[in-house]
Amino acid sequence: MGKKSKKTEEAPDDVEAEGAEGSEDKKKSKARPRSGTETLLMSNRRTATENLAKASKAEKAYRTKKKATMARANYTETKEHFKEAWSHFKMAFKGFFKVLGSIGALVGEKSENRRLAAENKKREKNLERKKKLEEQLAKDMEEGNAGEES
Secondary structure (H helix, E strand, O other): OOOOOHHHHHOOHHHOOOHHHHHHHHHHHOOOOOOHHHHHHHHHHHHHHHHHHHHHHHHHHHHHHHHHHHHHHHHHHHHHHHHHHHHHHHHHHHHHHHHHHOHHHHHHHHHHHHHHHHHHHHHHHHHHHHHHHHHHHHHHHHHHHHHHHO
16 A cells, blocks of 8 residues: 555565565655755745746846847848948949040040140240340340440
């Protein structure tokens, strides 16, 4: 009716041989009744373990939610940056082909600017030369007038 140990089930004939060992098994099998303090400590430990597990789950859920919120914000920001980058890329590509189409005008403008600068420089040189010649002519005329008067 009660639980039997393996030894009593295995060899019912050897009960006399195990007489000394059987009394020790009976002493060990009878558990000492638990005190209220021991039961309270065990239930407190079990409660603390359960509370720790709940707190760990809640903390993990909080961290996951926080990371997901940050990830969502980063995703939307990155998506906006890519949209902006794509529109800038399209504008740059269009502009590049416009520049290629009008590169002749750019080269022509630069050569025209160089030609105008060269003309201005030449004009300045000619004015400088003309001024020097006029001064030389004025000196020669003064010397000629001074030579005739003497």
